[in-house]
Amino acid sequence: MPTTVVWFHNDLRVHDNDALSAACARGAVVGLYVWAPDELGDRSPGAAYRWWLHHALAGLHSALRECRVPLVFRRAERAKLAVEQVVAATGADAVFWNKRYDPAVKRRDEQLAGALRQRGIWVEEYPGFLLHEPSNFTTTDGRPYRVFTPFWRRFSGVVPPAPRPRPRAETEPSHVPGGDELASWGLLPKIPWDSAFYSNWDPTEEGAAQLLGEFVRARLGAYSKERDVLGGEGTSRLSPYLAHGQLSPRQVWHRVQEADQQPAVKQAFLRQLIWREFAYHVLSEQPSLHEISLRPEFESFPWKELPQDTLRRWQRGQTGIPVIDAAMRQLWSTGWMHNRARMIVASWLTKNLQGDWRLGERWFWDTLVDADPANNPFGWQWVAGCGADAAPYWRVFQPVRQSVKFDPDGRYVRQWVPELAALPAEYLHCPWTAPKSVLDRAGVVLGKTYPLPMVDPDESRNSALAAFQVWRSGQAGF
Numbered sequence: 001m002p003t004t005v006v007w008f009h010n011d012l013r014v015h016d017n018d019a020l021s022a023a024c025a026r027g028a029v030v031g032l033y034v035w036a037p038d039e040l041g042d043r044s045p046g047a048a049y050r051w052w053l054h055h056a057l058a059g060l061h062s063a064l065r066e067c068r069v070p071l072v073f074r075r076a077e078r079a080k081l082a083v084e085q086v087v088a089a090t091g092a093d094a095v096f097w098n099k100r101y102d103p104a105v106k107r108r109d110e111q112l113a114g115a116l117r118q119r120g121i122w123v124e125e126y127p128g129f130l131l132h133e134p135s136n137f138t139t140t141d142g143r144p145y146r147v148f149t150p151f152w153r154r155f156s157g158v159v160p161p162a163p164r165p166r167p168r169a170e171t172e173p174s175h176v177p178g179g180d181e182l183a184s185w186g187l188l189p190k191i192p193w194d195s196a197f198y199s200n201w202d203p204t205e206e207g208a209a210q211l212l213g214e215f216v217r218a219r220l221g222a223y224s225k226e227r228d229v230l231g232g233e234g235t236s237r238l239s240p241y242l243a244h245g246q247l248s249p250r251q252v253w254h255r256v257q258e259a260d261q262q263p264a265v266k267q268a269f270l271r272q273l274i275w276r277e278f279a280y281h282v283l284s285e286q287p288s289l290h291e292i293s294l295r296p297e298f299e300s301f302p303w304k305e306l307p308q309d310t311l312r313r314w315q316r317g318q319t320g321i322p323v324i325d326a327a328m329r330q331l332w333s334t335g336w337m338h339n340r341a342r343m344i345v346a347s348w349l350t351k352n353l354q355g356d357w358r359l360g361e362r363w364f365w366d367t368l369v370d371a372d373p374a375n376n377p378f379g380w381q382w383v384a385g386c387g388a389d390a391a392p393y394w395r396v397f398q399p400v401r402q403s404v405k406f407d408p409d410g411r412y413v414r415q416w417v418p419e420l421a422a423l424p425a426e427y428l429h430c431p432w433t434a435p436k437s438v439l440d441r442a443g444v445v446l447g448k449t450y451p452l453p454m455v456d457p458d459e460s461r462n463s464a465l466a467a468f469q470v471w472r473s474g475q476a477g478f
Helices: 018-026 037-043 047-065 079-090 103-118 148-156 195-200 205-218 220-226 239-243 249-257 263-285 296-300 308-316 322-334 339-352 357-367 375-384 399-406 411-416 436-442 457-473
Strands: 003-008 028-035 071-075 094-098 122-126
Touching: 003 018, 003 079, 018 028, 018 094, 018 122, 028 047, 028 079, 037 103, 047 071, 047 205, 047 357, 071 079, 079 103, 103 122, 148 263, 195 322, 205 220, 205 239, 205 249, 220 263, 249 263, 263 375, 308 322, 308 339, 322 339, 322 357, 322 399, 322 411, 339 357, 339 375, 339 399, 339 457, 357 375
Parallel strands: 003 028, 003 094, 028 071, 094 122
Antiparallel strands: none
């Protein structure tokens, strides 16, 4: 009976996995995961992503046993060599995988597919990371979409295929080659900065299914009203599971559509799922999305070269703006940040500090458990004003107003900036405006127990807008 190697990447699940299902249907299967971070250069996964990856792979290893599929771990300088070695060792006549869209990974896959086919190996790529292939959706004149609303109108009416059940291989492979111990890869940190991760996440496929079910049952109905509340539980928190492929978007789509809710309620959430698709649609047309502004005129924009101390204060949540600091500390502690907070901190870096959006994108890439090659740069470019369907540059998220509106009781700020917890709500969002008597009662000494604002929110906004006007006046046809 034939043997198929299934090469896993960001599809770390056994349910609704097209490549795994197709392989199991034809005979014996050997699963393979190759850890080759060096071939990705500066887009090698960051520390938070690696933490999640370790646990996701451990969970996948166990889940595949129920499918009669062994999982081999191989570390290599280049994935091509590891795949070819496992194919030879197993005598496999086919290699299946689910399609990847990260430009560097996609190029690698294309080169390997060509080399394997030349040797007579059957190679097949399957969909599953997205609801639909980006090439299937273009405007009426055949161009890619650059505006979300028409993309949403076109996309929302197309029903994706139903999710597949967990498969079981026809037989077990006659030979399973040796591999690495997962622990030998050193994906987990040596210094336990990840302690809060464990109380915030169950990074397994079972955890993904449980969280999806809980969200649909308990929070979907209030999603449109609660998703922007910073201290609440209104978001789905499914993004890491989608990024690592422990959930497929088809599973999410159909589970939401089956919910006993009004269509408008379900569409409020599905719109966000399609925003993810839109980011990949843009990435397919702009592979250098993390390096080059989609609006080419912004490549000449005079972003400031931020001093290292300034950048570090933003990264560590020491800006003196409570909502910014709360968000950045949430990121550092949990590897995740509320979506509304992501926009606020990105606006602060790119508008108030006039820092290059690529600085923020790189930091998010290094620190998010849901770091994603499309959503991450797409979101940063959107806030900076240089991306597809982007917020205009003159739109600046005033952090104090955002904090008052989306954290009115101060729960979010008090949780992540505990040194301000005793301040009354009137001053919690802007402690530099509090009288000394109020600060004294709360035990707050500005500049000592909590920093003064690194820049004034309103003055820095005006400075950014002035810089933008000067730059725009020199842009022909802007």
